[in-house]
Amino acid sequence: xxxxxxxxxxxxxxxxxxxxxxxxxxxxxxxxxWYKQDSKKFLKIMFSYNxxxxxxxxxxxxxxxxxxxDKAHLNLHINSLELGDSAVYFCxxxxxxxxxYNEQFFGPGTRLTVL
Amino acid sequence: xxxxxxxxQALSIQEGENATMNCSYKxxxxxxxxxxxxxxxxxxxxxxxxxxxxxxxxxxxxxTLDTSKKSSSLLITASxxxxxxxxxxxxxxxxxxxKYIFGTGTRLKxxx
Numbered sequence: 634x635x636x637x638x639x640x641x642x643x644x645x646x647x648x649x650x651x652x653x654x655x656x657x658x659x660x661x662x663x664x665x666x667w668y669k670q671d672s673k674k675f676l677k678i679m680f681s682y683n684x685x686x687x688x689x690x691x692x693x694x695x696x697x698x699x700x701x702x703d704k705a706h707l708n709l710h711i712n713s714l715e716l717g718d719s720a721v722y723f724c725x726x727x728x729x730x731x732x733x734y735n736e737q738f739f740g741p742g743t744r745l746t747v748l
Numbered sequence: 749x750x751x752x753x754x755x756x757q758a759l760s761i762q763e764g765e766n767a768t769m770n771c772s773y774k775x776x777x778x779x780x781x782x783x784x785x786x787x788x789x790x791x792x793x794x795x796x797x798x799x800x801x802x803x804x805x806x807x808x809x810x811x812t813l814d815t816s817k818k819s820s821s822l823l824i825t826a827s828x829x830x831x832x833x834x835x836x837x838x839x840x841x842x843x844x845x846x847k848y849i850f851g852t853g854t855r856l857k858x859x860x
Contacts, residue, residue, distance in 0.1 A: 637790070668850075674834060676791075676850040689847050723790055736781060737838075737848065739790030 636660050637740040639724050645746045646714055653710045654743045656724030664688075665707040666725040666737065667699060676723070682707055714747045721745070754837060754854040762859050767824040769854040771837030772817075778840050780813055781848070782822050785834045794822075794835075829860045 637658045646652055658665065666689075667679040681689035682701040696712040707724060724740040754771050761767050771780070779798045783791040797804045797813045797820065804811045810823040824831055834855045838848040 674785075674853050674855075676836065676853075678847050678849075681847060725791075736793040736796060737791075739783075739792070741790050742788075 637724055637726055637738050639722075639740040639743050641743060642741065643744050643746075645748065647748055648714055648716060650714050651710070651712045652714060652745070653708055654722055654724075654745075655706070655708045656740055657706050658724075658726040658738070658740075659705065660726055660728075660738060662726040662738070663704055663729045664727045664735075665701065665704070666727075667707065667709050668723040668725065670721045670723060670742070672720070680707075680709075711745075714745075716747050719745055719747045754835070754851045756854060757852070758855045758857070760857045760859065761827055763827060763829055765827055767827050767831070767856055767858070769822050769835055769856070771820045771822070771851050773820075773837070773839045773849075773851075774818065777815075780811075780820050781838045782809075782811060782820075783836045783838060783850075785836065785853070787833070791836065824856075827856075827858045829858050832856060832858045 640655050644652055664683045666681045668676050669679055670676045679691055679693045680699040684704050685701045698710045701707045721742045721744050723742045725737040727735040727737045754769055777799055779796055781796045782794045784794055785791045795806045795809055795811050797811050799815055808825045813820045834853045836853045837851045840848050
């Protein structure tokens with residue numbers, strides 16, 4: 634009965650590879666997010682989708698492409714992985730976009746290590 | 749940027765003591781939230797305080813908000829070893845961008 638789940642939990646790969654991280658929420662939320670947390674624990678938003686529509690796209694390299702097949706899923710595909718992509722990636726969801734007081738529910742994170 | 753900043757960066761206290769951590773931000777907000785992150789885990793929402801509120805309580809947590817100083821504090825009373833975690837504040841801009849900016853976090857260690 635996990636609320637926000639991510640797979641895989643750990644991902645170790647070589648530079649230049651392409652990889653995907655999957656996220657699913659069973660909370661019935663409309664809005665989903667991807668965050669990147671670096672080694673200093675700084676958490677930065679990357680993307681946000683509301684009902685499958687991209688609404689936030691921070692200055693993230695084009696190598697990162699989110700995809701939302703339905704409002705319960707938000708996947709992150711990364712092309713040509715670089716060393717600097719090593720981080721923990723968190724998926725999150727919240728109830729509804731235009732509600733002003735929205736708490737976010739986070740997944741357990743995916744630790745990506747690029748060698 | 750609107751990035752919040754927590755201080756102290758790290759805090760170590762004995763079980764039973766109170767822990768206070770502060771968050772400062774840069775622009776007007778609709779609300780401010782506090783989250784906890786246990787090691788190796790995702791963030792968990794603790795409490796939300798609206799811009800028109802000055803103080804809020806939830807169990808052993810007390811949050812204050814001073815919009816004139818653009819700052820908030822989180823007080824954990826009678827701390828327990830299980831409170832050991834990183835604590836983050838998150839603010840949303842009142843300009844309607846619908847995104848939250850997280851602070852740099854305070855790492856709290858409660859010694860048994």
